[in-house]
Amino acid sequence: MPKPGGWGQNVTKKLATLIGKIARFALYPLAVVLVVSATYHLYFANKIIPGVVLGGVKVGGLTLDQAVSKTKQQELATKKEFTLWDQNGKNYSINLAEIDLAYDWDLGVRRAFEVGRTGNFITDTKDKLAGFVKILSVPAKYTYNKDLLGGQIAQIRSAINIPSISAGISLAKEGKLEITPEVYGKSLDEKALYDTIRICLDNMDRTDKTLAVEDDNPQYTKKDLEGIINQAQNIISRPIELSYQTNRYVLQAEDLVNLMRIGSSNGKAEINIDKTAFENLHTKIASDLNKLPLGQVVKEQDGRVLEFKIIQNGLEIDRGKMYTRFKQAFFGTEKSFAIPVKEIQSSKNGTEYGIFTLLGRGISKFTGSAQGRITNLALAAQRTNGVLVAPGKEYSFNQAIGEISGKTGYATAYIIAQGRTVLGEGGGVCQTSTTLFRAVLAAGLPITSRHPHAYRVGYYELESPVGFDASVYQPSLDFKFVNDTSGYILIQAATDTTTNTLTFDIYGTPDGRKVEISEPKLYNVYAPPAALYQDDPTLPKGVVKQIDFSAPGGTAEFTRKVTRGDELLFEDTYKSVYRPWRAIFLVGTKTN
Template sequence: EDSGLYSIVIKSFDRLDFSDKLIPTKVVNPIILEEDISTLLPDVKKIIDRQMVVTYGSDRWVLEREDLLELLAFEREGRVKMTLSEAKFDAFMEEITNEVNQLPKGQVTKTDGDRVINFEITKEGREVDVAKFIDDFRNAYFGLKETLELPVNVVEGFADKEKYGIYALLGEGTSHFAGSAQSRIHNLTLAADRTNGVLVAPGATYSLNNSVGDISAATGFQTAYIIKGDRTVLGAGGGVCQTSTTLFRAILFSGLPVVMRYPHAYRVSYYEQDMGMGFDAAVFQPSWDLKFKNDTAGYVLVQTSYDLNEQSLTFKLYGTPDGRSVYIPDPVVLSQSPPPETLYQDDPTLPKGTVKQIDFAAWGANVILTRTVRRDGEVLFEDVFKSNFQPWRAIYLVGTKE
């Protein structure tokens, strides 16, 4: 019994009495008994002994027996009847809406300094018709249907573009990728293209992973080097972290709150071509993401561009300025450590005499980057971004194949 247990714990601490205590309990009688649902078991079996698929275009969400069972609940309204588990269905619906819903996209086409002269809506959005989906799903679930088409509405955006509040540049970030392999350049520009034009509603949180979508060969990404665990290995999407790093810089200079940011495991030379240590952000799906919150009165437009000749990538965030200013001092390097001794590993798949470098040495460093955001002379918030870059050894494969 919660209140009784709370009282015992508080009194025990007050008296410094740490002897064993009897936990208070109370009897809770179930509203629905086993015999109440026994007559419903044949219908339950029909519901769960099948596969149900929700479709939208080429996308499919497959519900197997266990999934269908988790969605089932019982309620008593005079007699006991079957219903959908609200918590489980809401979680399933959230998964679908996160994948399907897209705001309209826009583009700033003309500026005068930081001021926006012209802003256009370039792509319609889409949104799950939640009310219809709830009704359709309930009917399909209890009607034993095997497939259900997801109802989706087109979101055309405001007819009046002024309602978006895209008035001026809030902040921008740039990085360079000189020396990158062609596959890495392909990946970072593809990710930038997919984030370009996203409109973030007031109060909403932007996710880079959601903007980019699935990072795999199936979605157009090529194989390039990524950091996985304690090694640098080839994987789909190598180079996308250049995109997240550049966006992180734009978020910093715009004064928008950073909700999620991860540093890289070790220092990456690309990100120190134009800025100091600590101005990077790593992403690794599904858990590592870069997120920011739009805490302004209008929408925020995420706009990207890249110059393959200059080998540069730029993110610009446009919106409604509210007078905030940003102060970012130079990063503070607390300590540095040299890379471990070079490692040579025999590789029976490489011809004898062949030496191939698969990892590159980098000094370790503990770095702190701070940011202060003010408005009208008052501090809105302060950030501390910590990066613990590991010292990284060079690794060579030595061929032993005769």
Template sequence: MLTNIRKFLKQPSIKRWVLKFLVVAFAFSSLVFLSILVFNIYYWGRIYKGVYIANTYVGGLVPEQAKNLLYNNLNGLNKTTLSYDNQNYDIYLDDIDFSYDIDKSVSSAYKLYRSDNIFYDQTNSIKSLTKNVVLALEYKLDEQKLKDNLSIIAGQITTNDPVFPSLNLVNGEVVIKRGVPGEEVDYQKLISLIRKNLAIQQKNILPIPVTKIDKTLDDEGVKKLEAKAMSLVNKALSLKFEYYNLGLIDKDLVPLTLVNNDQQDNLDVLITRIEKEVNREPQNSVFVFQERVLEFSPSKDGISVDKENLRKLMLQNIEELADGDEKSFEIEIPVIRTPAEITTAEVNNLGIKQLIGSGSSKFVGSIPSRIHNIGLASSKINGTLVAPGETFSFNQRLGDVSAFTGYKQAYIIKDGRTVLGDGGGVCQVSTTLFRAVLNAGLPVVERKAHAYRVSYYEQDSAPGLDATVYDPLTDFKFLNDTEGHILIQTIFDPKKFSLIFEIYGTSDGRKSQITKPIVSAVISPPEDLYTDDPTLPTGTIKQVDFKAWGAKVSFNYSVERNGEIIYEKTFISNFRPWQAKFLRGTGPAN
């Protein structure tokens, strides 16, 4: 067969035909190559033919020419116009910090068909000779300012605003409003229209899109919501993170069951409120020491609430409360952490590396002088360093408590009575430190409970977690049995009626535990006592002491490290019943 092919090709006529074909093919290829070469040489440094930036033709121009042309065409553009119901509304571009990025726009046009894919680039650049391409203008604007402007405009146009359903618990009764259908501006669609119009410079008056909203509840929906709401009566949910604690009772929980996935609902509003309280920036540590700690700020992670997970957790817990027999649940608020750049351990060599314990108390209802004394006394303890093996004495550290040292008169327990005396409120400070010491797992050397139950110390705590002091008879002491120094810090917040103690040191792995206080031998207060007082006008009654129930309260405190109990103690408080006392005026009437 090969022999026959060779014979065929040796014929003179065939040889001439093959030669002609090769010449023509070579000539055509050369022409194509030359055309492509000329094309590429011409457009070297130029934008390819057929390219528009918005409505400005820039094909065949060098970038600088294209920039100048765009500047001229865009000069004077200062607003975009919206329309609704034959009424126009202008958004001025300066009000939304709008600006075109001409350099970037021209750069995008020039880079068109200039990638690393030679075949793709060459094919499409040649197609541009007969096919136009329109590129969007690059620009920048302040999205929030645009939304703010649109909100103002939306408030000016007349639509039948929808009324969304509401659900509340009022005096134990479920109150449901079904809602009313209506219309509202479709912000997402409107912003998209504005962006597109600015990008391609159509210069059209844009109609404001309005969408119909109907979230009204039908009979079945009302019935389901009512049943769920009633199942939440007398239920509670607590949300906690560090010192933040938000308690929600039934009237707070019921509105949260009305979930709206399209609009901001009650749960979104609550989570935003939590964010404002919990979120914080990372905090670098500061440590200034001259014989005592003059300035200390521990390093703290930046915190932002994990909104999606918190919403999921809350809905899940509310559902479980509604369906089950449990009366309350507690949620640890999920957060996203950002580490500080400078940690506590990096700014000192005393072994103060981390938070090892904390305690808190509330003093809502305190008179101003008592609040003043709490702040003053806590400032005396703030910044205290306790060396390894040292026993801390509250009284010794606090020093003299009198008017001479800045304390004011507030109520104290003295000689079996509640009377005004210098330094009333100091026991709030010793009580809070006692709680921090328990949390840190440190040995308590000396502690005495109050003579009777004080309402301040049970605002956020079970009874029996208090510690009274009265120099020189009664002190609060604890031992630093760790291998490093410990530092005591106070956070006093009179606006929130809150006091917090934080103890910093080096954790050795110990963990403390206290059992739930057991209240027994409860004794009712004696009958009210009235004493005649001739210094008061007749008919005047003045209460000078307040009743309190007597009780015995006990709890166990244990500290474990590496699976071994290293310290344990039982704390017993014997609170006497306390009699309300009144002065009855017998003197001349005013």
């Protein structure tokens, strides 16, 4: 029989021995892992971990200096451009030398060295193991000029893009409408192109690439419009006539076609009124019919208005009603209607306009002017006299005085046109705009459109330094300003033929603004060219007639500063470049 406790002791001893062996075997792999890990970290302590590729260059296992050297050598050996192919086999180049491309390999290598060294045990371990079986790609670091690259892409865009054109309706012969067919287009996918370029730069990849080009389909096709061509033909079959008192506006077939816009409803094409074309029509008619309210300062003392009154209510087109009636005429059978207008009512004393103080005054002299010139400047002054400009609104001199022509009352006098002083309708009106310009300057109001004359005009320097003039020539040249005050602005003009003086006063609500205008500087002064004498067979021999007058050239410049307390509201500079002007004489050669 075994001794008591002997069997249990043997089992325990054997078990302990077994556990010891198992522990020794288990520690061997752990020891191996620790040794391998220590060897790995020791070997790659100053090197980039395996598998890292920077900008398309294998840098795993290299020191920082070795990696910088290798990437720089690879850049030198890499092409400076790559080719892009479109769907038609045409190629385009992106020239990297012309976009100021600069790689920063020092920065890129530091970023590559950080792979596996982020401090996150799981991420770093995964990257270190993955580097033995796959590429760990790190994009290169670089800079380039975006504008220069954009210029190259713009050239590719202009060569590839073909804009689509929707089918349309046009007027053919004999008042018949026809459908112009659609055009299918192409469009460069610029986002995809930029992504392609970025990838190429990231990896120093200069292999050929394919451009992404998208179809640009028209919104409407000929088939879409076949269902509305008959309706369009009915719309233009008769002209539309708009009228107000003696004013008539007749819209013919061509006008009505221009007022059409193709739209869609429930997926089908339909005819609408083109809002832009209608707005242009409204603006044209409004320039004839709309009348601003007219006011008058009856009494003032030391610049303070003692009595103001409305002398004429304003008139304007009721735009909403006009559109409704036009739409009825456009799509209906009744093709004529009266233009709806509404009167701009004012109180008897006009206190709501805020005309309390003289804000600015402009003066000019017309001494020596011909009668036709005086007639014109006085007529223009009369037609803008009393105009009230609402807060926030822009004043237009051309709109205020209306059309300048013989049929509107203007006489023939000398004007500047096509580089010469010639007789024309409305000569002298520029003195009116010049005088108003001076008043607006003094009032401290923002000027949005002002044009100097082509040459210096003696009339404008009788009561003013050089450079304080404003030319107008309809419809291109206009004088405009904005009322940026809290109340209305009143323009009041007076023509005194006894003293040959034209005066403009600007009235409104004072807001504490102060105006400082510098003395003008005159530089680059040129003497006028020698006089020119031209034979004229229509003048009797021996007769000499001066038709143009000399003036020195030069550049005049002054500034205006508008402040309120310590606040600078705005500061503007007015520069006038005057050409030297020669005198021209006609010499008669007629003998009988």
